Amino acid sequence: MAMSDQASSPSAGLTVSHLSLAFGGLKALSDVSFSVAPGSITAVIGPNGAGKTSLFNCISGFYRPSAGAIEFDGSDISKFHPPARAKIGLARTFQNIALFRGMTVLDNIKLGRHAHMRTNVFDALWYFGRARREELELRSEI
Ligand SMILES: Nc1ncnc2c1ncn2[C@@H]1O[C@H](COP(=O)(O)OP(=O)(O)OP(=O)(O)O)[C@@H](O)[C@H]1O
Ligand SMILES: [Mg+2]
Structure with a gap:
């Protein structure tokens, strides 16, 4: 090319x-x-x-x-x-479809947002405060 x-x-x-x-x-x-x-x-x-x-x-x-x-x-x-x-916001899809089998459509889409989330593993475990807030914001965007 x-x-x-x-x-x-x-x-x-x-x-x-x-x-x-x-x-x-x-x-x-x-x-x-x-x-x-x-x-x-x-x-x-x-x-x-x-x-x-x-x-x-x-x-x-x-x-x-x-x-x-x-x-x-x-x-x-x-x-x-x-x-x-x-x-920093660069996203791509793949020529040969690259989805996670066994995950829902919603979870596959949410995965693309993962790099931008500030929730850490401990917040996520308790699903409290920032973790809950970020999750709800993300779902409302989708
Ligand atoms: N990992 C690789 N190792 C060796 N050659 C490669 C590799 N990836 C691509 N090529 C070669 O580079 C050239 C460009 O391939 P590429 O896959 O980028 O084309 P494309 O425009 O995406 O084609 P298509 O329309 O078939 O998807 C081809 O000759 C291909 O065989
Ligand atoms: Mg190609």
């Missing part, structure tokens, strides 16, 4: 600059740059094997690109591990 809707200057939103990724001799991403403004919707299209999933894997931190940078809301997140990216 080689996209170059040249990234604008770093700001709010997502900015991908000159991203490259290779698997051995296979270039999955070659100098990919684009930006996504807050509140906008951007689609990435391309044939099978074009590198779409590889791009999302780089943005969410599952793959480490060989070159380039990723900025989110003005911070360079290129070195952040996936949970740190989730904590």
Whole structure:
């Protein structure tokens, strides 16, 4: 994949600059740059094997690109591990559905919010105070 809707200057939103990724001799991403403004919707299209999933894997931190940078809301997140990216608000879904079997739809959705909750394990055990409050707020958002 080689996209170059040249990234604008770093700001709010997502900015991908000159991203490259290779698997051995296979270039999955070659100098990919684009930006996504807050509140906008951007689609990435391309044939099978074009590198779409590889791009999302780089943005969410599952793959480490060989070159380039990723900025989110003005911070360079290129070195952040996936949970740190989730904590600052980057979320993704998977091409092959990745749900927890045996958990309800509600619990699967709630799991995505987990990184943002302040309840610790002890609060949760007693389900009191902040734990209860956060749980009720979360359910009302869903
Ligand atoms: N972990 C990996 N190891 C080796 N090669 C990989 C790996 N992941 C992706 N590739 C290769 O990188 C290229 C891009 O694959 P990718 O899955 O990103 O394409 P895609 O655009 O998501 O395709 P599709 O439309 O089929 O989902 C392909 O040639 C693929 O075989
Ligand atoms: Mg894919």
